[in-house]
Amino acid sequence: MPTSNALHGLLIFASTFVLEDVAVLGAALLVVNGMVSLPWAVGSSFGGIWLGDVGLYLLALRFGRGMLERPWFKRFFSKKVDLAKSESWFQHHGAVALVLSRCIPGTRLPTYLVAGLLKVPVRRFLPVTALACAVWVVALFEFSYHVGMMAISGFNMFRSEAAKLAASVALAAVLAWAFRKLLKQLTADTLKGRFAKLFKWEFWPPVVFYAPVVFKYALLAIKYRSLTLPSLANPGMDLGGLIGESKYQTLAELAQAHPDAVVETHLIPFESVPHQIRQILQVKEKRNLSYPFVLKPDVGQRGFGFRIIHSDDDLVNYVERFQRHVLLQRYAAGPHEAGVLYFRFPAEDRGQIFSITDKVFPQVIGDGKSTLETLINKDARASLIADVYLQRFSGQRERILNAGETLRLVEAGNHCQGAIFLDGRRLHSEALADRIDEISRSLKGFFIGRYDLRYSSEELLLAGKDFQIIELNGVSSEATSIYDPRNSLFQAYKMLFRQWEVVFAIADQNRKGGLQVPSYRAIWRNWARHWRESAFHSPTDRAS
Numbered sequence: 001m002p003t004s005n006a007l008h009g010l011l012i013f014a015s016t017f018v019l020e021d022v023a024v025l026g027a028a029l030l031v032v033n034g035m036v037s038l039p040w041a042v043g044s045s046f047g048g049i050w051l052g053d054v055g056l057y058l059l060a061l062r063f064g065r066g067m068l069e070r071p072w073f074k075r076f077f078s079k080k081v082d083l084a085k086s087e088s089w090f091q092h093h094g095a096v097a098l099v100l101s102r103c104i105p106g107t108r109l110p111t112y113l114v115a116g117l118l119k120v121p122v123r124r125f126l127p128v129t130a131l132a133c134a135v136w137v138v139a140l141f142e143f144s145y146h147v148g149m150m151a152i153s154g155f156n157m158f159r160s161e162a163a164k165l166a167a168s169v170a171l172a173a174v175l176a177w178a179f180r181k182l183l184k185q186l187t188a189d190t191l192k193g194r195f196a197k198l199f200k201w202e203f204w205p206p207v208v209f210y211a212p213v214v215f216k217y218a219l220l221a222i223k224y225r226s227l228t229l230p231s232l233a234n235p236g237m238d239l240g241g242l243i244g245e246s247k248y249q250t251l252a253e254l255a256q257a258h259p260d261a262v263v264e265t266h267l268i269p270f271e272s273v274p275h276q277i278r279q280i281l282q283v284k285e286k287r288n289l290s291y292p293f294v295l296k297p298d299v300g301q302r303g304f305g306f307r308i309i310h311s312d313d314d315l316v317n318y319v320e321r322f323q324r325h326v327l328l329q330r331y332a333a334g335p336h337e338a339g340v341l342y343f344r345f346p347a348e349d350r351g352q353i354f355s356i357t358d359k360v361f362p363q364v365i366g367d368g369k370s371t372l373e374t375l376i377n378k379d380a381r382a383s384l385i386a387d388v389y390l391q392r393f394s395g396q397r398e399r400i401l402n403a404g405e406t407l408r409l410v411e412a413g414n415h416c417q418g419a420i421f422l423d424g425r426r427l428h429s430e431a432l433a434d435r436i437d438e439i440s441r442s443l444k445g446f447f448i449g450r451y452d453l454r455y456s457s458e459e460l461l462l463a464g465k466d467f468q469i470i471e472l473n474g475v476s477s478e479a480t481s482i483y484d485p486r487n488s489l490f491q492a493y494k495m496l497f498r499q500w501e502v503v504f505a506i507a508d509q510n511r512k513g514g515l516q517v518p519s520y521r522a523i524w525r526n527w528a529r530h531w532r533e534s535a536f537h538s539p540t541d542r543a544s
Contacts, residue, residue: 008036009044016048019176023048024137025144026172032148033155033164042141050133053112057125060116144175146490147212150497157223171215178211201489202421203384216497220504228523230500232507232515233475236445239518240507241474244526248298248327250443250472257442263454263468264289264330267298276319280328287330294329297322306412332454332468337361338424338461341479342436343448343502346509351437351447354499355479358424363408366401373397381420382409388418421483427461435464447506450477475503 008030015023027041115125148155151171158164201209221227234240237250248267255262264287268279283289295318297305305322308331309315319326337359344351362382364375376382376389389409390397401407410418440446455467479499482492511517 004035005037005040009040012036012041012044013048016045017052019173020049020052021140021176021180022169022172024140025175026168028141028144029148029155029168029172030165032145032152033168035161035164035168042137045141046133046137049137050130053129053133054126056112057116057120057129060112061119061122062116143489144172147171147175147493150490150494151212151216151219155219157219167219171212174211174215178208200384200485201492202483202485212493213496213500217500220500224504224508226511226517228517228520229507229511230475230503231518231523232510233448233503234446235510235515236443237449237474239523239526241449242476242526243523244299245474246298247296247471250474251327251469253443254439254469254472258439261439261467261469263332263470266328268326268328270323270325273319273323276323276326277316280315280319283328289328289330292331294331295322295326296329298325298327306414306417308411329470332470334454334456336455336458336461337470338427338453338455339421339450339480340432340436340453341448341450341477341499342440343506344437344440345506346447346513351440353428353433353436354448354502355481355495356424356427357480357483358422358427360420360422361408361410362418362420363406364401366403366405366407368400368403370400371397372399372401372407375401376409382418385418392418421480423481423484423487425481427458429462429464431464432462439469447510448503449474450480475507 012023012027012030015026024045027036027045030036031038031041112129148168148171155164155167158167221229228242231240231242236253238245241250248265251262251265252267255265266283266287268276268283270276280295284293292308292310295307295309295315307314307318309318339357339359341354341356342351343354362379364372364379364382366375370378372393373386373390376386382389392410393399412419436451439451450473451469452471452473453461453467454470455461457466460466479495481487482495
């Protein structure tokens with residue numbers, strides 16, 4: 001072990017001079033796999049990074065601006081160094097600049113060079129950068145170590161040390177890319193607001209948040225020897241509900257078996273704008289529908305394109321913008337909404353509820369003086385995603401709400417649209433579980449998915465009564481209770497990892513039952529259709 005520690009420690013140390021974040025994140029994963037001890041991994045990571053920091057500072061301190069004019073320096077670093085901007089920033093922020101440059105991409109190299117050029121005392125530079133480096137290494141280690149512990153079962157499938165090392169490097173590269181993507185949101189000009197959002201992981205960009213989930217998916221795909229296996233989890237849905245499935249087909253089948261539990265929904269095909277408008281108005285009159293009602297895409301995700309129609313003008317505006325097949329739904333007032341993720345293994349007679357999400361629709365209250373934009377920016381949570389709300393109410397930014405007047409900021413029960421998701425385990429009951437299981441077993445070839453329910457009271461929901469299903473999503477739906485602000489990031493990943501383990505296990509049982517995994521071409525066709533449709537989505541839940 002001492003020899004292994006020394007060799008791996010040297011590898012980590014050397015790697016920090018090439019890709020420091022990948023080196024640190026990978027070092028933590030090596031600890032998880034028992035390939036190097038924690039002290040060696042941390043010590044090598046810290047030593048390599050801090051030595052590089054000190055080296056930059058000493059180069060500038062010793063050789064000054066003359067070094068910056070050298071051809072070799074301009075060739076390799078000129079695109080990374082904005083010296084004038086860094087000097088200005090450093091003059092105003094001093095030691096704080098040294099600390100913050102550690103986590104803001106593109107600022108560390110010029111900031112440390114400026115520190116040398118301005119002859120910052122060694123006794124000041126060394127302890128500040130050492131502290132910043134130590135905190136940074138510990139933070140990266142903490143994150144990568146926990147992700148590695150959740151993915152340890154995936155690592156165990158590799159028997160050789162070389163394979164485990166390669167898997168660790170691959171995961172470290174994914175995590176480092178996600179970190180860089182997230183941290184690039186930070187700039188010196190918007191540091192305060194961006195930094196606050198940085199520590200609210202529920203608001204991280206999907207491409208960043210889902211990076212570890214993608215890696216977990218890849219490990220499961222290797223384990224089950226199929227990248228597209230999850231598409232077999234729900235053989236009754238197109239590609240299992242993985243991407244691009246028709247919402248109407250599922251709701252129509254549900255409505256046939258349980259008409260009292262499904263909100264009235266009609267598919268309105270698109271031929272032309274006038275034709276679709278006439279079709280909607282005809283259905284409205286025939287079915288005795290009144291405003292408001294809901295229009296949303298037949299193929300869509302994450303609440304994009306959802307809109308409550310309050311008038312003929314709203315209707316015309318929506319159809320003119322979207323020009324695709326739409327679902328017309330009777331408005332389910334609720335006023336409450338929940339997301340219930342259900343699953344059942346094919347070999348079992350009874351399924352169970354995986355999670356329940358309590359959806360809260362945020363609102364602002366007027367004071368008779370402040371504009372809507374001011375009220376949103378004054379709210380601690382709403383201000384973090386003010387761009388979402390302000391885009392929705394783009395024509396009402398300067399509107400002053402009367403004292404005591406309330407305005408609901410979102411109607412679509414989707415987190416990315418601004419709804420608040422809480423852990424709804426208090427809504428779980430045997431009666432509700434029995435009812436959801438009964439409904440689910442009436443759907444041929446359905447084993448896992450999330451029901452979005454509107455309901456009038458908790459008492460009736462707990463009794464398994466008086467709720468309406470407004471949507472049923474397939475295998476790509478997730479346990480949205482993870483977004484409860486009280487959850488830690490690691491609790492969220494633990495639940496998502498467990499969910500995908502269940503998905504693959506269900507799909508594998510269906511495969512063993514004789515089902516064939518669809519081709520990559522079929523997956524790509526649905527994916528392409530989904531993105532073509534999403535390009536035409538009308539603004540979500542826009543105010544009239």
